[in-house]
Amino acid sequence: MGKFLKKYCFEIILILPLTLYIMYFTLVPVLETIRLGFLDGATNEFSLSNYNYLFGRDDFRKAFFNTVVIALLGLIAQLTVGLTLALMLKRAFKGKGIFRALILTPMGIPTIVSGVALLYIFDTQGYFNEVLYRGSEALKYLGLISETYRFIPIDWAEGGMRTILLVVFGDMWKVTPIVTLLLLAGLESIPGTVYEAARIDGASMWQTFTNITLPLLKPAITMTVVLRAVDLFRIFELPMILARKSTPVLATFAFEEYRVYNNPNVSGAASTILLVIIFTFILLYLKYVDKGEGLA
């Protein structure tokens, strides 16, 4: 042991500050949160009362459901759009650079700012409702429908599925550039000779996509899924701005419990549940979908 310390003394000194910081400001707090979740707020003794309380509460069950649905829908939507864009950007055409730069624009927009922009678009008096209104007016003018605004304006932040879709859309707008870049990097690492061979064998575009592109893209897809899933489950800013109380997610729920109701123990329990969900999802994905092929 002493020998080891002496030999690697230099390395240990250089790496020590980082290690200590992460231990003290990340690992210790996380353990503290888990401990808080198992303490009863009134008696300060170990108990499951916070968990019983949480699962008995309607808005917690809603937050749980919303978080999972937002994460799954978000993953599907982001992968689909990201992959579509990556495939289109992989083709060679004139002005490709301009499109690439324009599509990456949301990366330069802070999340909270994208939330504000969406607030204007999906407000009851917002631009999306105005588009719907003008569209339906046009249809009425053409005689295709007789009644228009029974369903307009739509309150997108009212709660339920439409608000979930709003949050999913908001997150997608913000992160699609990153998903696109990650997948594009994966696409570009597939050697062109493989495609050439497929073409000579007369494979159709669909066959090429399912038999070559998708399997070879698996590592990139896994990396994207893992990175995005973590952030989708932890989603906080967008629901905070766009949905508020109508559509709580676990993160906003935990925040309100602490800040508004001054209930750190319940907040800790909710955060612990969120932590468990994230770990479970990642492990299940790596075990059953990726099967250890991607992360290598």
Next chain:
Amino acid sequence: MNEIKKDKFGTVVNKISFPLLILFTIATLIPIYILIKVSISKPADVLTQHPTFLIHNFTTKHWSKVLASGKLWPAFNRSFTVASFTALFAIIIATPASYVISRLDKKVKYVVILSLFFTRMFPNVGIALPISVKFIKWNLIDSNLGLVLAHLIEQLPFITWILVGTFETIPVDLEKSAMIDGASRIRALISIVIPIATPGIAVAALYVWLNSWNEFTYALYLSLSENTLPLQVYYYINRGGFFQTATYATILAIPVALITYALQKHLKSDSLGGAIK
């Protein structure tokens, strides 16, 4: 021969690919246009049942009001100071550590990098809760130091991740030959490795600066009366200050957009991992 074979899917893809790309591009740009439009429109164009899509009544009223209000600069200063110190401390702590990690055995390195990523799986609200309880005791609520310490929690793993990639590209032989010429290890590190890594360190620092400038969750937990710029945006959302929100949001986005655009060619997929927010 094979050319004759029908590929309906391929034909459709070829036809719709370009129009679809244009559609996506427009969809990407619309929210930004709307944001700026609101910040320079008269209330009559925006606060109505039927808002207009084009800018009809241009006005700088909201901008001059925000710039003169006296609420912008304290928040701006706070965000600027916190972001700059976060970037500075992140470099000081992460550079030596990343150098060591980059020189580790491949297997060990993989484990270290994976455990750095592992820390990102913890929900922010779970870390921010005990941190804010602790900082109340330490009297760090509403202080710049508290925010810097909190922002480093997220930024240290992120910057380490990027810097390990930077140091990996610098050949070990360079140090070795310096040491054969009589330089000590520290000397070789300081006068050979660090100068080569400087551009990479600068890019990483800018990313950290941006992430801290945009940070919302920890700022929300650790602020009671003094707002950072993102919190100021949030404050106006809650107050219903329609035009102040748009103006503040635009101000918040300007440096981010500029730096991101400048950094675009440095974007690599391995450094993106941590950048995802």
